Amino acid sequence: MKTGVKCADLTIAYKSIYQDVLQAVDYVHGKDGPLKQETLKKVATYVVKDERLPILLDRMRFHGTKVFLATNSDYNYTNNVMSYLLNDAEEGRNWTTYFDYIVVDAKKPLFFTEGTILRQVDLKTGALKIGTHTGPMQSGHVYSGGSCNVFTDLIGAMHRDVLYVGDHIFGDILKSKKTSGWKTFLIVPEITQELKVWTNKRSLFDKLDEYDAKIAEEYKYLDSSSHVCPDITAYQSKIKSVTHEMDMEYGVLGSLFRSGSRQTFFGAQVMRYADLYAASILNLLYYPFSYVFRAPPMLMAHESTVSHEKQVVGSDLMASRSRSFSENLSGISTDAAIPKRKTLQRADSLVPHLYADTPKEITQILEFDEEEEKSRDIKEEDEENYADQ
Structure with missing residues (x-):
């Protein structure tokens, strides 16, 4: 069926x-399901504790970054898990001191759209206080519900100023990117296994490249006038066999990011909506907080299959939109190929400013230049205000 x-x-x-x-x-x-209840009974069994986490959070705040926690879990569950991860018995430090703002019961992805009522949590009883919280959000307090717009307004953060770290591609990454414009950091623990297969089974990937090259070689000297149809079934069978062997290296369910030579739907969403992705947020420990993360160029098919050393020949006259193209037409003989046409009454030379002037400087500001541009604008505004005084 x-x-x-x-x-x-x-x-x-x-x-x-x-x-x-x-x-x-x-x-x-x-909230009343067995998963969280069992987790709280054996926190040490189900929750992985890493001593580097409090170090990272402290370093982030030391460098002036505001750190917030937004979770769908209720206060009781959050308090127990975070106490196990961050509470320091020797220093008597509570987990709430590692964050500037804390929001529980966020109800993501609803949090990124209309949201719910923002209320404050009574830390002694865990109950919600009466009424809607409208004042500024304070460090050391815990809030429940709210929405992304209300949250950013209360903390004074612009959309692009927020780097949101989450492990759910839809509820965390896709929704926060599309509705709020936040920068996104997706946590995918399976990357560790993916990279292990990628490095240890490199020979399988090399075989696929080899078979692809041999298929291309079969068609190398053929064009539309050829009547020969190369037999590539043997190579296709080998590719299918190697692809299956490679998929099995990832486990019975295959790779999370790749299905044969193509990306999975999950992998495509990661590429589209996640600005960063890694197996753990602890990877940030090994980069300075001023680091600029830049992705390698995404090559299209016509770019990845043609090297820079190759010279493209036989191009159509209409294929070029270069300003210098019309200047080179004088060197092309068109006596037999193109019939002469009657000269137009309104020639290009009679139309003033037919083409816009070619830009003489950079007209696009890249992302990493925006902070410099903002600081320059603020400085100029301060100078103008000083002059007015």
Whole structure:
């Protein structure tokens, strides 16, 4: 069946299976579900503690970065898990001191759209205080609910000033990027295994490149006049075999990012919506906070398959839009190839300023130049205000 599964007299639609699984997952992850209850009973078993985490949070705040926590979990669960991760018994330091702002029950992805009422949490009882919180958000306090717009307004942060770290591609990364314009950092623990296969099984990737090159060689000297059809079935079979072997190295479910030679849907979403992604936020420990992360150029097919050393020949006369192209036409013989046409009454030479002037300087400001541009604007504004006084 195309719409479901049938066994004897029993029929189950795929949509029904999806709804059942969704309800089961929501129940397990819910406030009263067994997942969080079991986790709190054995926190040390299910939660990985790393002594580098408090070091990273302290360094971020030391360099002037405002650090906030926004979680869908309730205060009781958050308090227990974060106490295990960050509380320092020797110094008597509470986990809340590592953050400037703390929001629980955020209800993401609803948090990034209309949101909910922002209320303050009573740290002694864990209950929510009466009324909507409208004043400034204070360090050391815990808040519940709210929305992205209210949150950024209260802390005075612009959209591009926020780097949001999350582990859910839809609820954290996609929604925060599309609705709020935040910079995004996706945590994907599976990257560790992906990189292990990428490095240890490099020979498999080399085989795929080799077979692709041999197929290209079969067609190298053929064009539209050729009647020969090369037999590449042997190479296609080898490619299929190597691809299967490579997929099995990632486990029964295959790679999270790649399906054969193509990206998975998840991988495509990571490339589109995540500004950064890594196996752990602790990777930031090994970069200065002034570091500029720049992605390698994304080559299109016509760029990745043609090297810079190659000279493209046989181009159509209409293929170039270069300003210097018209100047080079005098060196091209068109006696037989192109019939002469009647001269237009309104020639290009009669139209003043037919083409816009070619830019003489850079007209695009890159992302890493924006901070310099902002500081320059602020400095100029201060000088004008000083002159007015």
